[in-house]
Amino acid sequence: MSQTELPTENAAALVEGVDVPTPAGRGSNLIRRSLRLGRTRVGLVLVGILVLIALFGPYLAPHAPDAFVGRPFSSPGGGAALGTDYLGQDVLSRFLHGGLDILILAIVSTAIGLVVGLAIGLIAAYSRNWLDEVLMRTMDVIMAFPQIMLALVAVTLVGPKNWVTITAIALTTAPRVARVARGAAQPVVERDFIGATEAMGMSKARIITGELLPNILGPMMVEASLRLTYSIAVIAALAFVGLANDPNAANWGTMISENQGALATQPWGALLPILAIALLTMGTGLIGDGIARTAAGIDRERGDE
């Protein structure tokens, strides 16, 4: 570092702009702007397609998910467009039926984890005292357990019920969200407009929800999509190891483990759900990345706004 270091403002380089209205990242605005990025659009398309498959697939399926339509692991053709699985069920039908469970579980558990994590992170950031320490150290303890480990332990102990999976994933998502929320909120807490509301005597709950929360929505949207990505992966993994709510139901995770033996001869049974999960997680990841890049102004061109 020396005097040769030149200032590279991250703000749009309008020279100390005076009367130039620069729209900054207000919530909805941020999403709209992030949609200008190719990656966000690709992510949105991927997620959109897979959500549509998960939602409407069951109505389009040619067979019932548990109907036997041919010999096990028969190749595509005949009654099964993509062949049959290890029991002789139609792969396409099971695939079309198998997404909804994963999607619903992932969204519900992530949402709960987000709300809890946000609340804890914001309270910790705002309190700035022993409560902050207690909350965040507790989060650290929970975080010390890998997410998949905790989920596995919970499910094996209590049984493969949906509510157990949701609780386990929400519980492990919350600390990660809390860390990000606290980090994002800390600099905001120091800003004077928080002091101004304190001087007015506004209640702490209102300051946290009305003043603090709207100012960290940007990073939290990124975090939400990232957490959703992880939740999908963990839930699919649980199903893969046979710990889905109903081990016989069609489920992308279960399908992979059931049909992996025949990857060489009849790959569709395993390949299709693998692709679906991969594309879904990639899609949510790309959306998160797009929002993050927009918020940070990485790909911002001058004159863009």
Next chain:
Amino acid sequence: MTTDQLPDQQGLTTGPDPAVTVRDLQISTTNGTPVVDGVSFEIAPGEVLGVVGESGSGKTTVGLSLLGHARRGLEITGGTILLGQEDIRAMDDAELRRLRGSLVSYVPQDPASSLNPALRIGTQLREVLEAHGSTDDERNAARIAEMMREVALDDDPAYLKRYPHQLSGGQQQRVGLAMAFANRPRLIVLDEPTTGLDVTTQATVLATVRELAQAHGVAALYVTHDLAVVAAVATRVAVMYAGRIVELGPADQLFEASGHPYTRRLVGAIPRLTGGRSLIGIPGHAPSPAKRPHGCAFAPRCRLRIDECEVALPEPVQISPDHSARCIKALEVVKVEQSGLGDPVDLPPSDTEAPVLSIENLVARYGEIEVLHSINMTLEHRECLAIVGESGSGKTTTARSIAGLHHDWSGSIRLGETELAQTARSRSTDVRRQIQYIFQNPYGSLNPRKTVGESIGQPLRVFGLASRREADKRAGEMLEQVSLSASYARRYPDQLSGGERQRVAIARALISSPSVLICDEVTSALDVSVQAAIVELLGTLQRELGLSMVFVTHNLPLVRSIAQKVAVLADGHIVEYGETSGILARPQQEYTRHLISDTPSLETATSEVQATAQPTDRPTEREPTG
């Protein structure tokens, strides 16, 4: 417009061999809007050229272009920049790297962020030398010691082992200066290096810049928004407005007989130590680069505007051989008596019967450290009390304690007859309504996610004084009262300029009809002309609404224009307290005298610059160490 047609070719020349020659410089955004246009000047070796202008005038952009650098989104699109005979614009990246730090160096605004916090200052100084090929350890050590002495810092090895955070702001900035001068550059660009420093520290830094530039024959470009600072450091001054130099000339001529109405207004906006005069802001604001008018960019704000002003861009008019102004009326303007000075302020007498606010034995702490030691002061009805001091003197802590924002204090603060609780939250709604606080930084004090109207109406809603609809209506009225249009209510803070934001903050503070208004350095983040307008507004509102006001500031001349009474704070003690005029005219304490003499002002500056022909004895070191 081409360079050859400029009538001021000879006028700009300051010596036989200028160190830097800039001709018809044009810098544009990547989509073609010129940000800086037709800028030409020269700097002689050893000369300090001050570049002044408001935010957005392009002064920093010009400064950086001398290093061959344009900020992201900008590019240098025309003109020549000659360093001696070398053309900076023709250089490739490798040559520019060699140039920077050796032939041209740069001192940024914030010393704290320009030093690497993980490296000892000695190491960083050595890096600068090594980066440009000097690898002999022994010679470098001797050179570093010399550099440290030049900037009046300790040269012993223990001091060099310190980390940047162990130095005060002024010391950090002087390390920055030492680095900048390390390789004996031919040109040094200083970008507001004293903004954020105390007046005493600022005075020593300014003196150091002047002396070093002169002693080593280094040309210096000093970019600042503060006219008083420029008057203290520069021999010649370029005034920038909307991307062009509107006036260029020797400092004393420029300030005493300005040829451009804009310069005149700027000079009028500066608070003076002598005589409390009302400050006059410049109405309106500078046009953004894309919206600059065809003719004179200042015309829409100019009182002397004639139709001809808007027809074509005025060419520089030669006022004297080395003084030119881009105004078709320059020769008339220069003859007019400096009329920018406001009338003497007539501060209303304060009602001494019953103090509105009385502070007794106020002791405030940060953890273990006592930062205020038994402060006593009273604020009378309709009075403005200024609290003045350097950073760390405890002035803001006093203000925050009164507002209940600083919690760790003891002693007594009474509002009328009511004893105040320590925290705002534990005070009654009525007390919170009566004491309102305006923060220093208008960029931080408004919630970026709330519209201006919501922010202004918020106190009414929190105090339960109005419904949402009523609050909105009152917010509109308040906007009018602070001279903004009611349509601003729907805007968001990031769509407003700094001055407009501060007006919004004032509107928010006044909407609940408080009796005491606490202003914490409310103008320090603003341009001079905007500061003048804000102070003008506060003064008017105070008189109209019968407010009592606590005005915290480090700017002594400003006090003159607004406050009847002043308390000078130093290290948590009140060193002087009483009538403003008396204290500023006849300070009893050494500390106050220092504060006054170190404050850059147009009155003291002219003599100082002339005095630099001989090495001056530097003002005493007053900064804390460690």
